[in-house]
Amino acid sequence: MKYSGFAVFALIVVIVTVGYARFGALKNLHPPKLNKPEPVIARVREVPVPPVFPVEVADATGQTMLFQVAPKKIVSVAPSVTEVLFDLGLGDHVVADTNACDFPQKATQLPHIGGAFDMDLEKIVSLQPDLVVADGTVNKQIILRMQAAGLKVFVMMPDTLEHCWESVRRLGRATGCTVEAAGLINDIRDHLENISRVVRQSPSTVKVMVLYDTATLYTSGPNTLIGELIKVCGGKNIAPSNDPLNSENVVEQAPEVIICSSNLEANVAKMPGWKGTVPAVTNTAYFHTSANATLIRPCRRMITGANELAKYLHPDVYTSDGRPAPFVKTGSTEGKPGK
Amino acid sequence: MKYNARAALPAAEAILLASLVIILLISVSASPAGLDTSITPSTVLHCITSHLPVISSHSTTVTATQDAIVWGIRMPRAITGAAVGMLLAMAGVAFQSFLMNPMADPYMVGVSAGSALGSAAVILAGGSAWLAGMAQPLAAFAAGMGSMALVTALARINGRLSAQTFLLAGFVFGTFVYSVTRLAISIANRQSDTSKTGQILSQLLGSLQGVSWQSLWLLMPMGIAAAWMLFMARKELNLMALGEESAAHLGVDTERFKNRIILAGSLATAATVAVAGIIGFVGMVVPHIARRLVGPDHTRLLPCSMLLGGIVLSASDLIGRVWFNGLEVGVITAMLGAPAFCYLLRRKLVSAW
Incomplete structure (x- = not known):
C-alpha cells in the first residue's frame, strides 16, 4: 500500500526495459525465406479408364464409400462443387445446390438448400439424394452434420492444384465419369x-x-x-x-x-x-x-x-487481342499493370 | 483524510508524462517480427523532423518505405492510441464521480453500443469508403450522441435525472442496441461477404489497425472540447462526491451540471468508438489506479487519469502490434483490465474510492 506509487513506476520501468530488450532481439527473428524453384505444371496426361461398378472410392477425408451404381440424385453444397459436377456432364443429376451457385446459368435455377452459412439440413435430407458432394475447404461444419444425419457425403479437397486433380479423379470414379474427369483435368492442366x-x-x-x-x-x-x-x-x-x-x-x-x-x-x-x-x-x-x-x-x-x-x-x-505475343523483347519492363 | 499522504507525491504527473513519452517513442520505433526494413530511434527522429514545418530538413537518410511506415502508419496509430486512452480514462473519471458508482465506465451510458451500431449500419450498407472513408466514423459518432440523448430523455423523470435511473436506462438501451448490432452481424454473415463481418467484429473488439491521420480530425476537436468541459467542472465534480444533495446546497446547479458531464463524457466516448471501436476496461480501471496515485481531487485526478489512460492504451497496443501478430488492442486491455480490477477489488480499494 505504502509503496504503490513506486510499484507503478517500477512496472513502467520494467515495461520500458523489456520493450527495448525485445525490440533489439526481434530483429534476428525473421521467418525463413522460401526459395522454391519456379513451378512447372507437369506434362502428365490423364489416361481415361472406363468406369466400373460396383466400385469403392475413398474421398479426400479418406472415408471409403461403396457405389453399386452411379448416383442419380446429387446435392451440391458448394459453388465450386456445382461447377465441377456440370463440367463432368452431371448437371442433369444435380437436384439442388446453394444460393451462391452462380455458374452455369442452369445452376441458378435449381432448388437451393441455403447459403454458405445457413444451410438447411432438413431440406437436404428431405431430397433423399444418393450422394452429397461437399468442398472440404469451405463446408467443414455441415459435412459432419450431414454425415450424422446418415447422408452419403463425398468430400472434395481442392486446396492445391494436385489435390484438385485427385478430387476430380475420385469424383469421376464414384459417378462413372472417369473419361470426363480425365478430359477435364487434361484440359485445365494443358491450359495452365x-x-x-x-x-x-x-x-x-x-x-x-x-x-x-x-x-x-x-x-x-x-x-x-x-x-x-x-x-x-x-x-x-x-x-x-x-x-x-x-x-x-x-x-x-x-x-x-x-x-x-x-x-x-x-x-x-x-x-x-x-x-x-x-x-x-x-x-x-x-x-x-x-x-x-x-x-x-x-x-x-x-x-x-x-x-x-x-x-x-x-x-x-500478350498482344492487344489477348493472344500470346509472337516474340518478346528481353530486358523490357514496360507495359506493367497500372501504367 | 487518508489520501493526503498520496497527494504529497509531487512528481506523479511528471513521471506519468515522461513514461507516456517514452512508451510512445518505443511504440513508434519497435518493429514486429518479419520486418526487414530497419527502423531505429534515429530513423524515427529523422522522419519526424523531416515532417515538421519549421526545422524541416530534407534528410536523405530516410527512405520512402521507412517514411511510410513511421509517419504514415505508426505515428497516427501511436498518437490516436494515446488520445483514445486519455479520453476513455477521463470519461471514466467523470462518469464514476457523478454517478457515485465505482463500477461505472464510459460505455455504461449506451454510447458505445449506439456508436457500434452506427458503424455496423454503414459497413453493412457497403459505405465504409463513402466521404473519403469518413462516413463510418461520422455515423458512429452521430449514433453515439443520439443514443446519449435518448438515454438521457428516457431516464429523466419530472425534470430530474437520478443516477440510478440513468444507469438503468443506459443498460437497457445498450443491451437492446447491442442486440441490433448482432442482427447486423448475422445479416452480414448471410451475405457471405466475410470482409463486412470482419469489419463489424473489429469495431466490437476495439482495434487501432486502420487508424490514419484522418482519424485525428474527428478525435481531436471532440476530445479537446470534452476535456475542457470536464476540467472546467472539476470543482463541481469534487462537490458531487459529497452527495448530490450536499452539492446542491453548496450552490451546484446539479441538473445543468449533470447535463454538462453527460455531454462531455459522451462526446469523448463517441469519438473514441468512432475511430477505434469499443476498447474495454481502460475507462473503468484507470480512474481507480489514478485515485490511488493522486487522491480524489479532480484538479489532479483528471490529468493523471488521462496520462495513465494514454500509457495503458499505448502499451497495450504496442504489445499487441509487436508481439502478438496484431492482436486487437481491445482484447488486450480487457485481458489485463479484468485481473487488475479484481486485484483492486480484493485490496478493498474500490470501496474506498
Whole structure:
C-alpha cells in the first residue's frame, strides 16, 4: 500500500526495459525465406479408364464409400462443387445446390438448400439424394452434420492444384465419369501449362498480394490453390503463409497487384501509409476475384481466370487481342499493370 | 483524510508524462517480427523532423518505405492510441464521480453500443469508403450522441435525472442496441461477404489497425472540447462526491451540471468508438489506479487519469502490434483490465474510492 506509487513506476520501468530488450532481439527473428524453384505444371496426361461398378472410392477425408451404381440424385453444397459436377456432364443429376451457385446459368435455377452459412439440413435430407458432394475447404461444419444425419457425403479437397486433380479423379470414379474427369483435368492442366510457358518469356515477375479483408489482413500463402495459380501466372505472392499480414510488411514488400473482391477496393485504398508507397494502391492495380469467381473455383472456368490474371500481370507478352505475343523483347519492363 | 499522504507525491504527473513519452517513442520505433526494413530511434527522429514545418530538413537518410511506415502508419496509430486512452480514462473519471458508482465506465451510458451500431449500419450498407472513408466514423459518432440523448430523455423523470435511473436506462438501451448490432452481424454473415463481418467484429473488439491521420480530425476537436468541459467542472465534480444533495446546497446547479458531464463524457466516448471501436476496461480501471496515485481531487485526478489512460492504451497496443501478430488492442486491455480490477477489488480499494 505504502509503496504503490513506486510499484507503478517500477512496472513502467520494467515495461520500458523489456520493450527495448525485445525490440533489439526481434530483429534476428525473421521467418525463413522460401526459395522454391519456379513451378512447372507437369506434362502428365490423364489416361481415361472406363468406369466400373460396383466400385469403392475413398474421398479426400479418406472415408471409403461403396457405389453399386452411379448416383442419380446429387446435392451440391458448394459453388465450386456445382461447377465441377456440370463440367463432368452431371448437371442433369444435380437436384439442388446453394444460393451462391452462380455458374452455369442452369445452376441458378435449381432448388437451393441455403447459403454458405445457413444451410438447411432438413431440406437436404428431405431430397433423399444418393450422394452429397461437399468442398472440404469451405463446408467443414455441415459435412459432419450431414454425415450424422446418415447422408452419403463425398468430400472434395481442392486446396492445391494436385489435390484438385485427385478430387476430380475420385469424383469421376464414384459417378462413372472417369473419361470426363480425365478430359477435364487434361484440359485445365494443358491450359495452365501453356500460360506458364507464355509468361516465362516475360523478363519480370510481378509482386502480388491476395487480400480478403482490411480489418485483419487475411491472405493466401503460396501453398493454396490461388497461391499456385499466382505462380503459374508469373506472379510472386508476397505472403509467406496463410497468416494475416502486417500493414508494415505490406509497405515493405510493395506488392504491384492486389487480388481482392471489388467491394474491398475502397477499403484498401484508405489503408494508412499505403497510398504512395504500395504500387498496387498508387496505381489502382486491383485484380478482382469475386465478380465471376473464376480464379478461386477449381473447375474449367479456372482457365479463364488464370488467363485473365496472366494477361493482367504480364501485358508485355500478350498482344492487344489477348493472344500470346509472337516474340518478346528481353530486358523490357514496360507495359506493367497500372501504367 | 487518508489520501493526503498520496497527494504529497509531487512528481506523479511528471513521471506519468515522461513514461507516456517514452512508451510512445518505443511504440513508434519497435518493429514486429518479419520486418526487414530497419527502423531505429534515429530513423524515427529523422522522419519526424523531416515532417515538421519549421526545422524541416530534407534528410536523405530516410527512405520512402521507412517514411511510410513511421509517419504514415505508426505515428497516427501511436498518437490516436494515446488520445483514445486519455479520453476513455477521463470519461471514466467523470462518469464514476457523478454517478457515485465505482463500477461505472464510459460505455455504461449506451454510447458505445449506439456508436457500434452506427458503424455496423454503414459497413453493412457497403459505405465504409463513402466521404473519403469518413462516413463510418461520422455515423458512429452521430449514433453515439443520439443514443446519449435518448438515454438521457428516457431516464429523466419530472425534470430530474437520478443516477440510478440513468444507469438503468443506459443498460437497457445498450443491451437492446447491442442486440441490433448482432442482427447486423448475422445479416452480414448471410451475405457471405466475410470482409463486412470482419469489419463489424473489429469495431466490437476495439482495434487501432486502420487508424490514419484522418482519424485525428474527428478525435481531436471532440476530445479537446470534452476535456475542457470536464476540467472546467472539476470543482463541481469534487462537490458531487459529497452527495448530490450536499452539492446542491453548496450552490451546484446539479441538473445543468449533470447535463454538462453527460455531454462531455459522451462526446469523448463517441469519438473514441468512432475511430477505434469499443476498447474495454481502460475507462473503468484507470480512474481507480489514478485515485490511488493522486487522491480524489479532480484538479489532479483528471490529468493523471488521462496520462495513465494514454500509457495503458499505448502499451497495450504496442504489445499487441509487436508481439502478438496484431492482436486487437481491445482484447488486450480487457485481458489485463479484468485481473487488475479484481486485484483492486480484493485490496478493498474500490470501496474506498
